[in-house]
Amino acid sequence: MRANYHEELGHVVDSLQEMATLVETAIKEASAALLAPDLQRAEAVVTNDAQLDAMHEDLEFRCLSLLALQAPVAGELRTIVSAIRVVFELARMGDLAAHVAKIARLRYPTSALPDTLRPNFERMSEVCIEMTRLANHSLKERDAEAARQMAEIDHEMDGLRRDHFGVLLGDSWSGSVEQAIDVALLGRYYERFADHAVAVARRVIYIITGKTPEGEEWPNA
Amino acid sequence: MRANYHEELGHVVDSLQEMATLVETAIKEASAALLAPDLQRAEAVVTNDAQLDAMHEDLEFRCLSLLALQAPVAGELRTIVSAIRVVFELARMGDLAAHVAKIARLRYPTSALPDTLRPNFERMSEVCIEMTRLANHSLKERDAEAARQMAEIDHEMDGLRRDHFGVLLGDSWSGSVEQAIDVALLGRYYERFADHAVAVARRVIYIITGKTPEGEEWPNA
Numbered sequence: 309m310r311a312n313y314h315e316e317l318g319h320v321v322d323s324l325q326e327m328a329t330l331v332e333t334a335i336k337e338a339s340a341a342l343l344a345p346d347l348q349r350a351e352a353v354v355t356n357d358a359q360l361d362a363m364h365e366d367l368e369f370r371c372l373s374l375l376a377l378q379a380p381v382a383g384e385l386r387t388i389v390s391a392i393r394v395v396f397e398l399a400r401m402g403d404l405a406a407h408v409a410k411i412a413r414l415r416y417p418t419s420a421l422p423d424t425l426r427p428n429f430e431r432m433s434e435v436c437i438e439m440t441r442l443a444n445h446s447l448k449e450r451d452a453e454a455a456r457q458m459a460e461i462d463h464e465m466d467g468l469r470r471d472h473f474g475v476l477l478g479d480s481w482s483g484s485v486e487q488a489i490d491v492a493l494l495g496r497y498y499e500r501f502a503d504h505a506v507a508v509a510r511r512v513i514y515i516i517t518g519k520t521p522e523g524e525e526w527p528n529a
Numbered sequence: 530m531r532a533n534y535h536e537e538l539g540h541v542v543d544s545l546q547e548m549a550t551l552v553e554t555a556i557k558e559a560s561a562a563l564l565a566p567d568l569q570r571a572e573a574v575v576t577n578d579a580q581l582d583a584m585h586e587d588l589e590f591r592c593l594s595l596l597a598l599q600a601p602v603a604g605e606l607r608t609i610v611s612a613i614r615v616v617f618e619l620a621r622m623g624d625l626a627a628h629v630a631k632i633a634r635l636r637y638p639t640s641a642l643p644d645t646l647r648p649n650f651e652r653m654s655e656v657c658i659e660m661t662r663l664a665n666h667s668l669k670e671r672d673a674e675a676a677r678q679m680a681e682i683d684h685e686m687d688g689l690r691r692d693h694f695g696v697l698l699g700d701s702w703s704g705s706v707e708q709a710i711d712v713a714l715l716g717r718y719y720e721r722f723a724d725h726a727v728a729v730a731r732r733v734i735y736i737i738t739g740k741t742p743e744g745e746e747w748p749n750a
Contacts, residue, residue, distance in 0.1 A: 368610070369610070372609070376597070376600055376601055377600070379597055379598065379600060385597050388593070389590070396617070473710075476706055477706060477707050477710075485697055485706060485709045486697075486698050488709055489694075489697065492710040492714060493713060493714075496717065
């Protein structure tokens with residue numbers, strides 16, 4: 309019974325990695341669709357999001373069945389709780405990548421991004437891809453250090469968000485109200501994506517070390 | 530053992546109602562703070578959100594312990610899964626109310642809303658308060674019909690969002706870029722609040738009827 313339990317928990321962690329890989333692809337492709345702009349890639353991200361939602365439902369149910377059928381002890385209980393949260397966070401990250409792709413699709417063949425803000429969004433997308441890659445790596449290699457790096461990277465994200473608000477609200481902004489709203493909403497999606505990535509890191513550290521990281525840089529997202 | 534199980538499940542549902550009441554207060558107060566504008570009320574919403582986050586952690590853990598300790602059968606398992614989701618959705622609704630309050634606080638003593646859009650936001654806030662009230666009622670009275678009404682009300686929300694985008698992007702818009710961004714983000718927060726309320730309704734119907742409502746109006750939020 310206990311051996312099966314650990315085997316099934318191992319399968320759950322494998323599936324979490326699979327989900328993290330799909331989320332990494334989603335934000336990579338959504339960002340490419342936004343920056344190109346590329347209608348086909350945008351459509352693909354929106355379509356593929358259903359697969360992440362299905363994995364969310366399936367994995368959540370498997371985690372809960374594991375709880376119900378195996379009567380885990382306290383430490384195991386906390387681990388599965390964390391896994392359930394990671395599943396949720398990853399699904400939400402997939403939704404946000406789809407939101408980015410939907411704005412790219414809505415404005416196509418025009419770009420939703422004004423030229424002045426392209427470098428800002430290129431960097432935001434790189435940061436998000438890097439955060440997803442680190443989350444994936446930390447899950448795979450049980451590397452709490454990689455997860456810890458994410459809180460640092462998230463600071464850069466906050467700075468990037470401030471930078472594009474500075475451009476939007478500055479005297480030299482000559483874009484339309486529609487462009488300003490697109491940029492504000494896109495920025496919000498990337499920022500939320502990063503918040504969820506930090507929440508994943510927080511849970512991964514818990515799964516690995518048995519301790520929840522504390523402090524300012526680990527908001528209870 | 531089984532009697533205790535049902536008793537504890539009853540306590541969990543009581544706590545869900547308590548959370549729903551706090552969320553109703555949060556969106557009511559955040560909207561009042563936005564519309565007045567009122568700094569003190571905005572501050573109170575932001576401060577009180579910590580209580581909802583604490584309830585989220587506590588209730589989630591109680592639900593999972595119930596699963597782990599009582600080895601529930603299939604139907605009970607699904608009920609607790611739904612309860613866990615309701616807890617999450619309610620906590621997220623509280624966060625969104627706090628986001629509304631933060632924009633009110635940021636712009637105080639100026640109003641974040643241009644006069645032309647006040648009626649639109651007054652109605653959005655009424656719809657959100659009504660949805661929270663219905664969710665609470667359906668939990669308390671085990672009334673699936675009340676939960677079903679929410680999907681209908683949510684259609685009005687979508688219309689209100691389209692209306693304010695129409696104003697922002699119309700020729701007669703004379704506000705600043707900053708105001709337009711505030712309105713777009715506020716609209717997004719209210720829209721997400723309503724999405725989460727629909728997700729709560731979907732789960733409440735499941736808890737009561739044992740069936741998940743299907744169809745276009747029940748997005749898998």
